[in-house]
Amino acid sequence: MELIQSKDNAIVKEVRKLKEKKYRNEKGQFLVEGFRFVEEALKSQFDVPLVLISEKAEEKLQDFQNKNRLNDKLKLYIVKESIFNTLCNTETPQGILAVVNKKSINMEADKGFYILVDRLQDPGNLGTIIRSAHAAGASGVIMTKGTVDVYNDKTLRSTMGSIFNIAIIEDEDLMVLDRLRNKGFKLVVSSLEDSKCFYETDLTGNFIIAVGNEGNGISDEIYSKADLKVKIPMPGNAESLNAAAAASIMIFEAVRQRLTIE
Structure with missing residues (x-):
């Protein structure tokens, strides 16, 4: 050798x-x-x-x-x-x-759920979301333009190997998002205005959970496409949740609901 x-x-x-x-x-x-x-x-x-x-x-x-x-x-x-x-x-x-x-995984499923990360900047947050999505059996993670590089070493380490087990889809022009919505997937975004409690939302169908930028939240372009606007209740009155924590809460509420109806 x-x-x-x-x-x-x-x-x-x-x-x-x-x-x-x-x-x-x-x-x-x-x-x-x-x-x-x-x-x-x-x-x-x-x-x-x-x-x-x-x-x-x-x-x-x-x-x-x-x-x-x-x-x-x-x-x-x-x-x-x-x-x-x-x-x-x-x-x-x-x-x-x-x-x-790199492996191009095109897995635009006809059913299930996706996580969309919109201009997320922290490698640790992105890696954690990928890991949670993999653990929950999500169909894939969709990344919009401006999101931190998934192949950044810090992002990769945070995935703990999940990068190899779930579809990662780069969607710079939002064509993937639009195709999924045309297939009947509902886009769920977090919002403090005109929103319902997240735990009152039916997540047993086909949907896409959107997670926004750490500082600015969901972009106007993604927000304008929202089918459902929700908020995670925070009785402690904290101003906000960490992006990866919020995503994981929503991901596993979807898992809970799906297990309940099985």
Whole structure:
């Protein structure tokens, strides 16, 4: 197995570029770090063309190979520790990272529910929403233009591997939203005005829960398309809820209602 010892190695240079969004978009690839995350990628339907392991973690290589079925197309390299660390975003790398090819998942279902994130900016919030949506069996997460990059390393880590298990749909022109609404999906948005209590809303049908920007909420364009305007009751009179917390509350109320009628 080849040992990479130079920071000027062509593979190292290409992997380092993927730390930037413009190169991720250009190459159609992203990076994942850590043994658990890499194993999740290998188990998924995503293609993993390259895995790099630091010299320091080389003793874990045999166990890693035994636990994972590595296909013939996957290239595996050992990398000098000091060079490997320059490729990572975490402060204490586990010693493994993988290049993953982006996968276009077009799963515009005829029934179920989606989460729409509208210009969300915090990577942790987006990752948590993706994780909650996956756990709840949602049909997918729709992202509008201006939302933080889903392949940002902080977003990816927050998904805890759910990124590989749920459809992520980028909808910059809102055509996906409009198609789903034409299929009968109801768009549910949170609003303090002219809204009903969220817990009085029937969520057993086909719908899309919209979650807005942390500071400004739902955009006017999305708001104008709303079929249902709701509010989560807050008896403690807090001004607002964290975006990911609000989304999770609504997601699992939908789960509760669906389980009740089964």
